[in-house]
Amino acid sequence: MKTLSSHPEFERYYRRMRRIQQRESTIWSLAILGLYLGSTHFSEFHLTTLWHALPHLFDYLFKTLPVLHLADLFADVHTKGSLAYWGYRLHIQLPLIWETLNLAFAATIISAMLAILLAFLAANNGPAPRPLRQAIRTVSAFLRTMPELAWAVMFVMAFGVGAIPGFLALALHTIGSLTKLFYEAIESASPRPVSGLLACGAGPVQAVRFGLWPQVKPTLLSYSFMRLEINFRQSTILGLVGAGGIGQELMTNIQLSRYDQVSITLILIILVVSLLDSLSSRIRRRVLEPTS
């Protein structure tokens, strides 16, 4: 601090800057604290309620643990305490997981393709006229803000219980969110290749194909894989309203208090999610940083 005191002018400057920073951080902290306290009040998130709720929660989690006896761990289905007894509904659950996975893939692929098309039409540096761009942006905002369960309820009412309503609901929601991510990526691309191609006499389609597409392709693919993970996670809840997948099974288990089945269903879901996660993060890394 010796150097500071020997430069009184600098010290004054330093103090002033410090004061400004401290004032701003105090204001922001107080604002956020106020917001936080207000929102905890309205969401009934009080420490006392939590204190009373926590034992119930731990009770619940404890109850979902299966009863396993080390001695009959590998015994047959009818022995209580064996792994097979715990998984007695696996023959129902595994096809449902497969259905969920299929739903996620089907919804992601088709909506990624449609979203690419829409995003080029919605991007400000794209070839489309202004009213069309605005219209696509508005529709995509609507599609992604309507919750996917609301879409699912609507399609279940129209088409009946099954996987197709779930697929449609997920696809519509995904089109909405991917279109936004995609057109933002396209807008951040460099305009130079496009103007170069236009100067050589390329049409608008050719300019997009050879000017914009090569720039944004890795980002778009990476977003699509990310969305695949999210879609699998979301397709696990479509079953809550009868739109296919593992969600139906999970909800029945929770409502009928089949505690050991709740845990096995959750474990299945978590397993598939983490598998899909690591797979897609590996693919994304390869797409974004081609090593060959």
Next chain:
Amino acid sequence: MTSLIKAPTPAEVARIERQNPELFRAQGRYLRRLGLSGLAVVVFYGLFLLQYGISPQQALIGLGKLGHYFLHMFIWRDFWHWPFDYYLTQIFITVAIVFTGTLTATLIALPCSFLAARNVMSSVWLRPIGFLMRRLFDILRGVDMAIWGLIFVSAVGLGPLAGALAILVQDTGLLGKLYAEGHEAVAKEPTRGLNAVGANSLQKYRLGVFTQSFPTFLSLSLYQLESNTRSAAVLGFVGAGGVGLIYAENMRLWHWDVVMFITLCLVVIVMLIDALSAQLRKRYILGKEIPDFEPATPRHPGPPYSASTQGSTRPR
């Protein structure tokens, strides 16, 4: 617009192809790969529809019904007699749930993320803790918010508390993982420097790591606030409070106009939060210039005492 460069004639194209066979072969390979993946996609959808598809008759009836629903979305009957205060209260509660859940998750995930970051938990004894922490995050994050909502509803009862807890649990997993990745991406030099001047571990992580990962931390939290506002609507479907309840009620009653109205309200709310977070982002991630120190009387020609040029976005 007339082009400056003439398009090549077919003969010229053939000549170019003879001269650069490699390029044209690459194009052919690319097209073939594209065709094959297209075929794979078509086969996949064929199988998908074969297994889970519905009859054309059913599809036609369904489409008719859908048209009916959409039509009703745009005809708002009896608009002035809707219970607006009920709707607005529920929307308000949703926002409150989102703020509570996300901010509490931020508070919990921040210390946990240090326990999960590979460069913080680098010694042999601490590595297993980091590994366990990351797996815990995977579990919390792998289950969807609505499912956590279901579980919390059966554990603590119906109401917004279950919703806030559901957001809290899922976001702790998500944010913890992303924060940890942010901590892992920082430059090592500041930590080494602090080590050299004798800082203890806490000071090292606070000043050497968190100073650098703060922008990531803030932008992720803000993004999550926005994204949760969208997804929190599903919580009401499972009885965990908020606007999803209105959706569920009105869909069962075929009040599609109310559904449309609520969705539009949510679009506006999300846009507002978007604008707020854009402000905060501009202020704290891009940062405000701190004016450099300029001595009024340049009497000391020694080393220039400019304000920290690196730390102009210094978080506090």
